[in-house]
Amino acid sequence: QQPVQSPQxxxxxxxxxxxxxxxxxxxxxxxxxxxxxxxxxxVFLMILLKGGEQKGHEKISASFNEKKQQSSLYLTASQLSYxxxxxxxxxxxxxxxxxTFGTGTRLQVTL
Amino acid sequence: xxxxxxDPRHKITKRGQNVTFRCDPISEHNRLYWYxxxxxxxxxxxxxxxxxxxxxxxxxxxxxxSAERPKGSFSTLEIQRTEQGDSAMYLCASSLxxxxxxxxxxxxxxxxxxx
Numbered sequence: 001q002q003p004v005q006s007p008q009x010x011x012x013x014x015x016x017x018x019x020x021x022x023x024x025x026x027x028x029x030x031x032x033x034x035x036x037x038x039x040x041x042x043v044f045l046m047i048l049l050k051g052g053e054q055k056g057h058e059k060i061s062a063s064f065n066e067k068k069q070q071s072s073l074y075l076t077a078s079q080l081s082y083x084x085x086x087x088x089x090x091x092x093x094x095x096x097x098x099x100t101f102g103t104g105t106r107l108q109v110t111l
Numbered sequence: 112x113x114x115x116x117x118d119p120r121h122k123i124t125k126r127g128q129n130v131t132f133r134c135d136p137i138s139e140h141n142r143l144y145w146y147x148x149x150x151x152x153x154x155x156x157x158x159x160x161x162x163x164x165x166x167x168x169x170x171x172x173x174x175x176x177s178a179e180r181p182k183g184s185f186s187t188l189e190i191q192r193t194e195q196g197d198s199a200m201y202l203c204a205s206s207l208x209x210x211x212x213x214x215x216x217x218x219x220x221x222x223x224x225x226x
Binding site: 002030032034040041042043044047049087089091096098099100101102103104 | 144156159200208209216
């Protein structure tokens with residue numbers, strides 16, 4: 001089943017912060033975050049592994065709550081280049097399985 | 112180090128024609144995935160390979176769709192008798208099983224328009 005993301009869309013001024021949430025109805029083994037700009041392919045940002053290990057981006061952070069089956073992506077001091085649609089992806093069964101992607105969050109950063 | 116490459120990047124075809132997309136994964140990656148994405152939606156899983164073995168196919172993958180990865184390197188996705196509903200971006204991705212939580216890297220996608 002598809003993870004649910006919130007909010008669906010957000011508009012920020014440059015320098016503001018944002019939080020994007022990803023909730024799953026199934027147990028989470030890992031959470032993968034991607035950003036996609038219009039007309040382009042998704043670009044890998046970050047992976048959060050069960051047990052708290054986080055690998056990925058320098059300026060963006062994330063949390064992973066296994067009990068609540070949720071992950072949140074934190075964008076601080078947003079830049080214009082952060083604009084795009086953010087997707088979380090979760091493996092179906094164990095970290096080695098394919099990813100099912102969430103509903104997406106459209107982020108627009110303005111001057 | 113080259114990323115995942117896909118060809119062609121854009122394809123316009125008439126309804127009923129067959130189309131084939133090619134994907135070259137990152138060279139050391141043993142897993143290769145195909146996803147489909149339509150406007151406003153997240154990528155939808157179609158199928159994936161581990162080396163040359165096709166391990167899983169989505170119910171989205173009708174009989175008109177076939178994917179191959181003959182030598183465990185590049186892959187092709189063929190759509191026969193295309194329909195307008197097949198218009199989408201077809202994304203190929205690859206990963207190295209066992210590393211970094213199986214991080215998946217996408218290619219730039221192949222846009223299909225069926226007219």
